[in-house]
Amino acid sequence: MVKQLLIAGAGIGGMAAALACARSGWTVRMFERASILSEVGAGIQIGPNVTRLLHSWGLQKALAAVAAFPQHLYVRDALTARGLGNLTLGTAMQQYYGAPYATLHRADLLALLYTAVRQTSTQLQLNYGLQQFSQNPSGVTARGTGVEEVSGDALVGADGLWSPVREWLLRDGPPRTTGHLAYRALVRQTDLPQSLRSQQVTAWLGPNLHVVQYPVCGGDWPNVVVIVHGHLPLHQARLEHWDHSANAADLRASLAGVCAPLQDLVQAVNAWRLWVLCDRPPMSGAYQQAQGRVALL
Known part of the structure; x- marks a missing residue:
């Protein structure tokens, strides 16, 4: 008997879960509260x-078309530009681990996953945010912003940091700001x-900052x-919406004293x-990650 999986959230995590489970024989229904698919960030x-996993899903060419494959990761002092460390990536990492290290735009990663998901039987419903659910030994029932009630064998909450599924499951309140x-x-x-162009990864470390x-x-x-x-002023800090316009002067003031290359x-x-930036307190244990037929991604 084919089992049906419900997934809340159609971001990178939700898409990856949908693809993996569809390839394993599950029927998948995915629900996204946004009216269009987009990747913030x-x-x-x-x-x-x-x-390696993306390659195993047949996405090697799609990944290579949009990603970059840096050869090195450099760590530098943000105040002096002095080199602090160097990690070799590129060919050496691919030979050691059997797959490369890559950097790419989040929207490109979401797009290639979505293209692969569309080749499965997965159903995606936009503008449908799950609001409540119930479970019993035989399955899960969820209700969203529409009147339709949906049922499945299991529910995965892949709905991000502000996850309603987590709130219903753990009752641990909203995320907190990190400062x-x-x-x-x-x-x-x-x-x-x-002089500022680079195909490598560079991390600049300094007092109360990193780049x-x-x-x-x-x-x-x-x-x-x-x-x-x-911190943002309270009237500006709509925390559930990540993307705010930024004042470049504030940023530059925060970086006063860093080295000339970083200033440039x-x-x-x-x-x-x-x-x-927001986070949540750590879970008490792995048992909180999944309870009954509901799991958090």
Whole structure:
């Protein structure tokens, strides 16, 4: 008998879960509260454990078309630019682990997963946010923003940090702010001075801050992320919405005193987006990850 899986959330995690389970013989129904599929954010780094899985799903060519494959990860002092460490990636990592380390835009990763999911029998319903569920020994029933009630053999909550499924399952309240702000930007390599262009990963470490830059979109665009201590005013901090316009002057003030190469990089970027970083307290144990027929991703 074919089992039916319900998935709340059609982001990267939900899409990956849908593809894996559909390939294993499950019938999958996925529910996304947004009216369109989109991926908030910019870059993502994926290690060989992830790329190996994507390759096994037949996505090697699709990944190679949109990802960059840096050869090195450099760690530098944000105040002096002194090198602190170097991790060899590229061919050496592929030979050791059997799969490469890659960097890419989150929207590109979501798109290639969605393309693969569409080739399965998975059903995706947009503009449908799950609001409540119940379970018994034989299955799960969920109700969303529509009047339709849906049933399945199991439910996976892949609905992000602000997961309603987690709230219903664990009753542990909303996420909390960490006291950090993330400034993110994408800029074309060709719009940067030659000295600032890079196909490698660089992490800059400094007091109360760190900066990470790496290529995405096949190497054509660097993704730059600056993490600093700070808070948004309450009237601006719509925490459940990650993407805020950013004041570049505030960012530059936070980076006063960093080395010239890092100052030059930040000055070369005109448009920044701002995220208030949030997290949740750790779970008490693995038993909280899944209860009965409901699991959290």
